[in-house]
Amino acid sequence: MAGHATNEIDGAILWGGKVSPFSASYGKLMMWFFLVSDALTFGGLLVAYGFSRYAFDGMWPIGEETFEALPFLGNGFPLAYVALMTFILIVSSVTMVLAVEAGHRMDKKGVVKWMLATIIGGFFFLGSQAWEWSHFIHGTEFGRVALSDGSSAVVKGEFGKIESFTVIEVGHHAHGMVAGDEITNENIDASEVDLMHAFQHAASAGHLHATADGLTITLHDGTKAKVNKEADKNLELLIKEAGSKYPVSLPSDASTRVSGEEAISEYYEALSHGNVIYGANLEQNEYGPKQYGQFFFFITGFHGFHVFSGVIINILIFAGVLKGIYHKRGHYEMVEKTGLYWHFVDLVWVFVFTFFYLI
Amino acid sequence: MERDDVIEYSLDTHHSEEQGKKIRKKIWMVTLLLTIVTALEVALGAMVKQGSDAWFTVKILFILLTLLKAGYIVLTFMHLGDERKVLKWMVLLPYATFIIYLMFIAFTEGSAVALAM
Numbered sequence: 001m002a003g004h005a006t007n008e009i010d011g012a013i014l015w016g017g018k019v020s021p022f023s024a025s026y027g028k029l030m031m032w033f034f035l036v037s038d039a040l041t042f043g044g045l046l047v048a049y050g051f052s053r054y055a056f057d058g059m060w061p062i063g064e065e066t067f068e069a070l071p072f073l074g075n076g077f078p079l080a081y082v083a084l085m086t087f088i089l090i091v092s093s094v095t096m097v098l099a100v101e102a103g104h105r106m107d108k109k110g111v112v113k114w115m116l117a118t119i120i121g122g123f124f125f126l127g128s129q130a131w132e133w134s135h136f137i138h139g140t141e142f143g144r145v146a147l148s149d150g151s152s153a154v155v156k157g158e159f160g161k162i163e164s165f166t167v168i169e170v171g172h173h174a175h176g177m178v179a180g181d182e183i184t185n186e187n188i189d190a191s192e193v194d195l196m197h198a199f200q201h202a203a204s205a206g207h208l209h210a211t212a213d214g215l216t217i218t219l220h221d222g223t224k225a226k227v228n229k230e231a232d233k234n235l236e237l238l239i240k241e242a243g244s245k246y247p248v249s250l251p252s253d254a255s256t257r258v259s260g261e262e263a264i265s266e267y268y269e270a271l272s273h274g275n276v277i278y279g280a281n282l283e284q285n286e287y288g289p290k291q292y293g294q295f296f297f298f299i300t301g302f303h304g305f306h307v308f309s310g311v312i313i314n315i316l317i318f319a320g321v322l323k324g325i326y327h328k329r330g331h332y333e334m335v336e337k338t339g340l341y342w343h344f345v346d347l348v349w350v351f352v353f354t355f356f357y358l359i
Numbered sequence: 360m361e362r363d364d365v366i367e368y369s370l371d372t373h374h375s376e377e378q379g380k381k382i383r384k385k386i387w388m389v390t391l392l393l394t395i396v397t398a399l400e401v402a403l404g405a406m407v408k409q410g411s412d413a414w415f416t417v418k419i420l421f422i423l424l425t426l427l428k429a430g431y432i433v434l435t436f437m438h439l440g441d442e443r444k445v446l447k448w449m450v451l452l453p454y455a456t457f458i459i460y461l462m463f464i465a466f467t468e469g470s471a472v473a474l475a476m
Contacts, residue, residue, distance in 0.1 A: 022446040032450055043458045047465045054469025057476050064404055083401040087394065094390045097436045101382050104374045252411035331372045336438075343436045347429055353397075354425040358404050359418055 031337045035344045038306075042348050045299050046355050052291045059240045061288035062251055063357040065154065069135055075156075082357050085128045086349060089307075092121025093346040096314075100339045103332025108321065111335060115318045118342065122311035129304045136296065139279030142235075143200070144286035145270035151243025153258070154286070155267060160230035162195040171222025183225060191220055199227065206274025215268065237263045240288065296356070303352055306345050313338050371441055389435050396424050 064078035095117040102110025142155035165183040192198040215227040237258035285293035434440035
C-alpha cells in the first residue's frame with residue numbers, strides 16, 4: 001500500500017531522491033532525531049536530579065559511601081562495581097562499532113562475531129544492574145539508625161556474624177523447642193528465612209531488646225531468645241542529620257565520625273528501640289532523603305530499560321544478519337542504525353556515572 | 360522486500376580493507392582512552408573526599424572528563440564526526456542550547472528553593 005502510493009508522487013517534487021543536504025539515509029536521519037529527543041528525556045531526568053540536590057538542605061548521600069560493595073567480596077570497594085559496569089558497557093560499545101566496521105567491508109562473518117559479543121555484553125550489564133538493584137533494595141547489614149539525641153547516622157564497619165539464638169522462653173506458636181535450645185540457620189523456622197533476616201526484621205519492628213548480658217530477640221512465633229553474635233569490628237557512625245549531641249560528620253574528616261565503644265552503645269541502643277531502616281523502597285531508604293532512592297530507581301531503571309530494549313533490537317538485527325538479509329541488500333546500514341542506538345545507551349551511562357555516582 | 364533506505368544518500372557505507380585497518384586502530388585507541396579516563400575518575404573519587412579543599416577542582420575535572428568521553432563516543436563510535444557538517448550541528452546545537460539553558464534555570468531555581476525552605 002505504502003509503496004504503491006509513493007510510486008505515484010512525482011519524483012521532481014520530492015528532490016528526485018538524488019540530492020540530500022545531509023548525505024544520510026532517511027532511516028539514519030530519523031534515528032538521530034529520535035536520539036536527540038531521547039537525550040532530552042535523559043537530560044531532563046538528570047537536571048531534575050540536580051534540581052532536587054540543589055533544593056535539598058542537608059547531607060546528600062555520597063556515591064563512594066553508598067556503592068562500595070562487590071558480589072562475594074563484601075564492602076570496602078568504593079565505586080568498583082559501578083566502574084566495572086561502566087567498563088562492560090564501554091566494551092560492548094566497542095564490539096558494536098567493530099560490527100559496523102565489518103559491515104562496511106561486507107564481512108558477514110565479522111558482523112556476526114562482533115554483534116554476538118555486543119549482545120553478550122548487554123546481558124552482562126543487565127545482570128550487573130539486577131545485582132546492584134537487589135543490593136540497593138536489601139541494603140547493608142547495619143542499616144541507618146536514628147540515635148537517641150535525634151540525629152541520624154549511616155553505619156560503617158564489619159558486622160559480627162550472628163552464630164545462633166539461644167531460646168529463653170518458648171513462644172505460643174513454636175513447635176518442638178524447649179528453653180536452652182540453639183536456633184541456627186539449619187533449624188530456624190522457614191518464615192524467618194535465616195538468622196540475619198530474623199535479626200533485621202526484629203530490629204526494624206522493635207523486637208530486639210538490650211539487656212545487661214547482651215541482646216534478646218522476639219521471633220515471629222513469640223519465642224524469646226538470646227542473640228549470640230560475634231563482636232562488630234571498626235563500627236563507625238557517620239552522622240548525616242545533626243541531633244542535640246552529635247553534629248554532622250564531614251566526609252573529608254574521619255575524626256568527626258562517632259567511633260569506638262560510644263558508637264557500639266549508641267548503635268545497639270537505636271536497634272533495641274526499633275530506630276533502624278534497612279535498604280530502600282520508594283518511601284524511604286537507608287542512604288539519604290527519599291528523593292535519592294526515587295531518582296536511583298527512575299534514572300537507572302529507565303536506562304536499564306533502554307539497555308534491555310537495545311539488546312532485543314540487537315538480537316532482531318542479528319537474526320537478520322544471520323539470514324543474510326543485509327548482505328543481499330548490498331549494505332549493512334541496519335547494523336549501523338541499531339549501533340547508533342546502542343552507543344547512545346553507553347553515552348547516557350557515562351553521564352549517569354558522573355552525575356549520580358561520582359559527584 | 361521494500362528497501363527501508365536509499366543507499367546513495369549515506370556517506371561511508373562501504374570502505375576498503377586498508378581503510379578498515381586504520382579505522383579499527385582508531386577504535387582500539389579510543390577504547391584505551393575511555394578505559395583510562397574511567398579508571399582515573401574512580402581513583403580520584405576514592406582519593407579526594409567530598410568537602411575537602413581539592414573537591415571543587417576534582418568536580419570540575421570530572422565534568423570535563425565526562426564531556427571528553429561523551430565527545431569520543433558521539434564523534435567516533437557514532438561517526439557523527441564523519442557526517443556532513445550540517446547534520447552534525449543539527450544534532451548538537453539545538454540540544455546543547457536547550458540543555459545548558461535548562462541546567463541554568465533548574466539549578467538557579469533549586470538554590471532558591473533551598474534558601475526559601
